[in-house]
Structure formats: C-alpha cells, structure tokens
Amino acid sequence: MNERERQSDPVLRYAVEAGPPPRVRFSGRMDAYSTGPVWQPVLDEFRRLSGAPELVLDLGEVEYCDGAGAALLYSVERETAERGGTLRFEGMTRAIAGYLKPYRDADAARPARGAGVTPWPQRLRRGVIAVGFEIHEQVAFIGEVSLALVRGLARPGQVRWGDMLRVAEAAGYQALPIVSLIAFLLGVILAFQSAVAMGQFGAQIFVADLVAISLFRELGPLMMAILLAGRSGAAFAAEIGTMKVNEEVSALTTMGLDPVRFLVVPKILAGILVAPLLTLYANLIGLIGAALVMRGFGIPMVTFFNQVSGAVDFGDLGSGLFKACVFGFLVASVGCLRGLQTGTGAAAVGRSTTSAVVSAITLIVVADGLFAVLFYHLGI
C-alpha cells in the first residue's frame, strides 16, 4: 500500500449504497492529488446520510492511501461524529490506520502559547512594558553612541577612518545620480509652478527668491535626508541586522571589540559628513533646474543667479546645512540602532530595515518642526 505507482491522472471514486446501514465504497487512489476534487462532494454525501445511526465506509478497493487520503477519512469520521452518528471502517489496512493516527492525535494537541484572545488589561500591560523597553533601549543607545563619539574625538586614532570613508563613498558619492535627478526635477517643478502663478502679477523674477530660499532653508535638507534614509539608513540596518543574525556582532563583542565603536561610529560620522555635502549639491542642482525653466520664461541665467545671490544669505545656507548634519546623524544612528535590535531570521532583517526608514523619516519631520520653532526664536 505504501508504494505509489506513477500515474498521470490519479482518480478516487466513491459509490453509495442505500443500506441499511448506508455504505460508501471508495476505490482507486487516495493521495494529495486525487482527494482534492472529491473532498467536498464526499463530505456533502456524508452530511446527507447523517440521519442514519450507523454508516459504513468500505476501503476494500482502495489501491493506495497516504496522509492526504487519511485526512479525508478523518474529516468524514469527525463529520459523522459531530452529527451523532457512528462510522464503521471496513477494509482498513494497518498502513491506513497508521496514517490516520496523527490526525486523531493532532486534534488533542493544545497550542503551546495558549488559545483565545488575551484580555485587554494584559495586552495594555504588555504594550506599556514594550514601549518602556523601547525607550530604555533608545536612551541607552544614544548614551553609548555619544560616549563612543566623544572618545573618538578625544582619540582620533581609535576611529576606523577607512570604514568611515567607505561608508561615506557608498552613502554620498554613489548617491549623486539619484540626488541629481530628484533635485533637478524639484527645482524645475518649483520654478514652473510658481512662475505661472507669479506671472499673473508680473513678479516672475521673484521665482528665483522663492526657489532659492525654499531649497536652502527647507527642501534641500529635507529631501536629501529622506533620500538618505531610504537609501543608506535602510542599508545600515540591513547590513548590521544580517551581521546580528549571523552572530558576527556577538563575535565582535567576544573579541573585545565594542560593536558601537566598530560598526556604528564610522557610519554616524559618515552620515554627519555626507548629509551637508549632498544638501549643498542638491541645492546647486535644484537652482540649475529652476534657472533653466526661468530661461524659458525669458529671464536670463545671469539675472536669475544675481537675484538668488541677493535673496539668500549665509544664515539661510548655514541653517540648512546645520539641519542636514542633524538629519544625517539621525538617519545613520536610527539605521544602526534598528540593525542592532534585529531578532533572528531573514524576516527580522526585513522588519529592521522597514523600521529604520519609517523611524528615520518620523524623526526627520519632528526635528524639522523643532528647528522651525528654534530658528524663528533665534531670528535666523
């Protein structure tokens, strides 16, 4: 019975005899491929016959039966029992009985973590504890990073500058194509949208002021930070997360190397370094895009850039670059933190990466709002 012949079209047939007692006779093969098409009709047939006190299931003509076939037999057995009837098997071999046993046993199994819905006070308690742990971890991580950065500044020889430059190249230089594209399109769109509206008042020349101030103070750093979060923050989380899953982080610790100093500090320094540089580059490309659009509206490039130089001062540029530094720090540190918090398995790396991007963008927006208030009060 255990040996299965190769069949291109395995078929399970059943026939019903009225009785009494009603008898259902199976013939052919009962495997995962042949039971599928007859599963529901067989169950319906047994429901129809469930009025009889006893039913007979004749397996004498079954050529082959495996686990899937036994699953059908067990379903029929349960269906009959639930409706108060008795099912008697005829022609049951030892092999079929062996396959049937795990189904009966599995029904008795109870979920290891308990079944049902957890009461809401318990869920609330767990939620509060989880948030508490999360806050504790983040504060501890900020402390560790700050300490490592201070130590790095005090003893620059301890910082892994080679790693820092490698990360800076990946996060900065290799990001130039995408930053160019987005910044150029942003400049073009800003200029075009505002030129049409301001043209109605004959104020098209002030498009240069609008684009320059928007880019330098707000859009340049913000757009660059979001790009950095999606591109490099995710990469940091995935890299460190994979290292965690492969126990490379544990290996560093047991070798006496602090993972924060070894893995995190170079990435954070790279983030702080490349973020303002990318912002500066994005500002320039955005202005070029806007200048090209304004040329189409009859404003020469020289006039456009003269207007820009009069509209923005060092405070506008400096505030934007300072914000970019902070955003770079936030993106890199959140990416590294999520990487170090990775659990086990491939799915955990995916969760860390997603969490790194979402947390970084949230922090960027919150920090940007705080900067807006701060700069207003400082008069910058």
Place this chain on the structure above:
Amino acid sequence: MGFGAMIIMERLDFVVRRGEIFVILGGSGSGKSTLLKHMIGLYRPLAGRVLIDGADVTTAEGAEREDILREIGVTYQMGALFGSMSLLENVRLPLEVHTRLPPAAMNRIALARLQMVGLAEYSDFMPAEISGGMQKRAAIARAMVLDPKVLFLDEPSAGLDPITSAELDQLVRRLSSSLGMTMVVVTHELPSIFTIADRVIMLDKESRSIIAEGDPRVLRDSSEHPWVRRFLRRAETEDLPA
C-alpha cells in the same frame, strides 16, 4: 560530478533500494552534500545520469521535472524554513502549490504532519521562535507533506545536542518504518549512522570515488580500507581501541 573544469567525484555508481535508509558518508569537503544536490536535480553532473524510479533527474525539463520533484522531499542543513511564515504555513505551502485540496483539508494535513514530528502544539510559532532541533523536525514535516517516495536529508543532526540528535534519529527511523519511505541521508555523526543506516556509501576525497559500500557495522569491523575502519571507529590510528 564537479564544477567547470574541477572534478570532485567520478565513476559514482550506486543504487538506493526502495524503503531503505541510505546514508552518504565521507570526510569534510568530500562532496557529500554536493552529491545529494546532484541527486535532487539542483546541480547537473558533468556526465552520467541520476534515475529516480526510472526517470532521469539530469535531463528532465518542464512537466516531467515537476513530476519527479513531486516524488521527492528534501530537508537542508539549516532547515530552510521560510522565516516569514508560521510552521503550519511552511508545511502547508507544498499542498497549496501542488494540490486542489480545500484550505481546511490542507490545514488538517499540515497539522497532522507537525503532529508526526511532535510539533502540533507549535503550529502557530514562527521559525525564529523555536530551537534548531525543532526547526529541523518542522523541515522534515514540510518535506514529507506530499508523501514523497524518497526523502533526502542533508545533515539532519548537525549542530544539535546529543539528546536532540538521538530524538531526530528515532524520528527518521520511525517515519521510515511507519510510512515505508525511502530515505537518503548525508551525515557524519557516527551515532546517527549506526542508529538509522541500512546501508552506506563512503566517498573518498583523494581517489574521488566511492571506497566502501554496505552495512556500516560490517564496514566498521571488516572493511578492506583502513581509513573506512578508522572513520567508523572514530579512531586517529588503526591501533586505537574501537
């Protein structure tokens, strides 16, 4: 068998008999797992054929290949459970792909398979939440959910403690006797070899061929190759006691 110009093994000629537990042995780097991957059609041999029930795995394409793959189940060294799915979903996946069973039936079959490996209570757990030994048992449940003719197990006991390893051996033995399934196992865990193997072949890295074939107990006591006797006695030299 090999990669490009590098030949790992040659003149490999052996038969796995229906219903037996067949173990592939060899030193580290001798090509045991590579041979297993050739037998399941993941790698193509440089020359020769691999026949499973008369069908050649090496040349089969399309529907013919799918037919062969339906007849085999494979577990990998690290379990290879899908981390984003619960144990029940992992075991149910082959049923979803290959059969037209109703969802409730698939769940019932998958749960019974987990019950056979002692994991029915953990059906809603994710692979990351259970131990390495449990992951390997769940991988066996997934591999046999379609009741394959042949089950291939790549180092099922590797990295497990002796008790878990012994439990896994008993599971393999029990499944083989209760389901009559043919099993091909790659391992170099001596206790496992003597517990589960009906027959073994031993690969030799230097001669790049099979140097011994037969019952492991007989080979341990009377193989003509000293290296085979030493391997099966776990002895550094021939004079050390067994």
